Amino acid sequence: GAGVSQTPSNKVTEKGKYVELRCDPISGHTALYWYRQSLGQGPEFLIYFQGTGAADDSGLPNDRFFAVRPEGSVSTLKIQRTERGDSAVYLCASSREGVGAETQYFGPGTRLLVL
Amino acid sequence: AQSVTQLDSQVPVFEEAPVELRCNYSSSVSVYLFWYVQYPNQGLQLLLKYLSGSTLVKGINGFEAEFNKSQTSFHLRKPSVHISDTAEYFCAAGGTSYGKLTFGQGTILTVHP
Numbered sequence: 001g002a003g004v005s006q007t008p009s010n011k012v013t014e015k016g017k018y019v020e021l022r023c024d025p026i027s028g029h030t031a032l033y034w035y036r037q038s039l040g041q042g043p044e045f046l047i048y049f050q051g052t053g054a055a056d057d058s059g060l061p062n063d064r065f066f067a068v069r070p071e072g073s074v075s076t077l078k079i080q081r082t083e084r085g086d087s088a089v090y091l092c093a094s095s096r097e098g099v100g101a102e103t104q105y106f107g108p109g110t111r112l113l114v115l
Numbered sequence: 116a117q118s119v120t121q122l123d124s125q126v127p128v129f130e131e132a133p134v135e136l137r138c139n140y141s142s143s144v145s146v147y148l149f150w151y152v153q154y155p156n157q158g159l160q161l162l163l164k165y166l167s168g169s170t171l172v173k174g175i176n177g178f179e180a181e182f183n184k185s186q187t188s189f190h191l192r193k194p195s196v197h198i199s200d201t202a203e204y205f206c207a208a209g210g211t212s213y214g215k216l217t218f219g220q221g222t223i224l225t226v227h228p
Contacts, residue, residue, distance in 0.1 A: 031214060033215070040221075100209045101166050102214055106158040
């Protein structure tokens with residue numbers, strides 16, 4: 001079956017611009033996670049959705065970052081007034097129910113470059 | 116709070132040699148432990164996970180890992196590597212309530228012919 005997909009695969013933008021990154025989870029998965037992977041680092045947790053609600057957004061670095069999942073499937077990560085430090089690969093993952101023992105299935109990521 | 120430390124950033128090894136990638140974790144509560152692999156230009160893929168029970172966990176592609184509670188370690192091993200094992204490997208810890216993962220910095224395994 002289809003895995004987790006993310007669009008775009010690459011995004012180049014200028015400092016100060018607004019960007020949206022999209023994640024399509026595996027069908028039927030209620031849990032969705034966003035992570036950010038900076039160069040040479042492991043992924044860092046940003047936000048966790050259970051259904052339509054953000055159950056844990058403690059990893060969002062500041063109020064320029066926001067994410068939604070209005071119908072409990074597709075999610076959009078939104079970054080306002082982008083900064084060069086936002087350049088990273090943004091990963092999305094989904095799992096069936098969101099319990100800790102579950103395997104998370106990762107998408108290929110969106111590589112964001114802020115010039 | 117959880118933290119995960121991968122002790123080697125790069126591990127070069129020759130084909131058919133054994134390999135061990137080291138991972139230590141710290142947590143004040145029970146955790147689940149995972150190893151993920153990331154091949155070039157691909158997403159993270161689960162190799163194996165420890166939830167409970169037997170401390171030796173077997174995963175895909177001939178990899179295995181041993182959970183050691185006293186040493187707070189979860190090292191990944193393979194007795195004989197192939198060129199195709201060249202990739203970056205991530206150790207991760209997760210809580211028992213929901214799936215938020217804390218990752219290590221990654222270990223780049225390079226297998227030479």
